[in-house]
Amino acid sequence: MELSIKERLILIHVLPKEGNVLTLKIVRKLREDLSFSEAEHKEFKITQTPDGVVSWDDTNTTKKNVEIGEKATDIIIDGLKDLDKRKKLTEDHLPIWEMFINESS
Secondary structure: EEEOHHHHHHHHHHOOOOOOOOHHHHHHHHHHOOOOOOOHHHHHHHEOOOOOOOEEEOOOOOOOOOOOOHHHHHHHHHHHHHHHHOOOOOOOHHHHHHHHHHHOO
């Protein structure tokens, strides 16, 4: 799946921090795949403020192909539905919602 910097960052935050052993192994691998290499940090000029705000050169529209399997997709969908249930979705989540929830419907 081709993902932008923003989409990758949002997905990283949708993934659960807790779960069972099998789920956490999938989440760990997916976090690694969504994360940014040193070369990407340099190319995209990615920075993070002390309070956690991430910024980058948004003129660079390069996307990364990230392999997201069936179980990983289920984990992402569960994370999005949990945010929705708790009324914690933001406008930034909508493209990700449409990418995963509308595809699976």
